[in-house]
Ligand SMILES: [Zn+2]
């Protein structure tokens with residue numbers, strides 16, 4: 062896969078500030094522009110890979126984290142792209158490492174912004190509806206955030222203020238055609254507004270929906286209640302846009318995309334290059350690996366709960382290695398466990414008990430439950446194939 066890649070500027074071993082040109086068989090050029098990210102330690106994602114797609118209407122996908130907008134422009138120039146070459150910037154999802162640099166970028170370029178309709182609603186402030194007083198200066202997308210004030214005061218508040226006035230050209234659910242050979246897929250789960258962008262039969266920019274090496278963080282269904290009043294009436298059910306089940310269904314869609322468009326070059330938002338090497342992804346294989354990973358984790362949680370009821374934090378302590386539980390890691394780990402427990406409650410294998418504890422019900426139906434969640438489209442696909 063990396064035969065398409067030409068390194069124009071060499072970055073560091075994690076890929077920070079590389080400039081890479083991918084020349085696809087049709088002649089279409091895509092630039093990989095990984096900007097520095099804030100998070101280090103054992104949950105390090107590596108830089109954010111932004112991409113410039115030089116199609117008929119050239120566009121940028123993502124804008125890096127807060128403070129990286131101008132840096133991204135400089136990296137584009139190193140690749141021979143000036144901002145007047147670009148038509149718009151598309152935001153893959155509302156996480157700060159992807160839209161943090163947006164205000165700075167727009168101020169410098171006046172580029173139009175495209176994003177999923179949920180993004181347009183979640184970046185706004187609704188002080189009267191904020192779940193707790195200290196969050197009234199946060200946009201709705203950050204009401205669930207569990208990071209401490211020391212983190213968000215330094216990394217986020219300024220950029221939230223600037224994004225308030227942003228006007229967004231919104232993209233809908235399902236598949237949306239953006240040009241003759243460019244389309245988006247709304248694939249929630251990691252975030253309710255995740256988009257993947259397909260470039261004909263040649264490449265798929267997947268944001269954080271699938272990543273090499275690491276398993277993207279799934280949202281929790283319970284996050285819906287907090288923002289429901291902001292995003293209704295379009296979405297009335299948590300499971301339509303939040304939670305692990307929805308994430309697994311998005312993986313199913315990616316497997317179908319891989320089936321319909323074999324050989325896509327997959328361009329993820331983190332770790333395409335990391336630890337001094339490329340990490341190419343096979344779309345169907347990686348999606349299946351991630352499905353298997355989550356099924357396995359569900360099994361491990363049921364086993365951990367075999368003895369006695371436990372809180373998400375206690376399950377996380379049993380499940381994750383100690384080094385992953387340092388500092389913020391403990392919060393990240395517990396979040397992942399809650400996502401899985403929500404699914405296990407749906408499958409009937411886990412029940413909630415007093416004191417925020419989960420207990421095993423004695424059944425192990427999660428695998429059948431997950432297969433049913435992801436089976437519909439796959440079954441009809443197989444049937445169609447056998448007629449060929
Ligand atoms: Zn993300």
Ligand SMILES: [Zn+2]
Pocket residue numbers: 106109156158159269330331
């Ligand atoms: Zn990210």
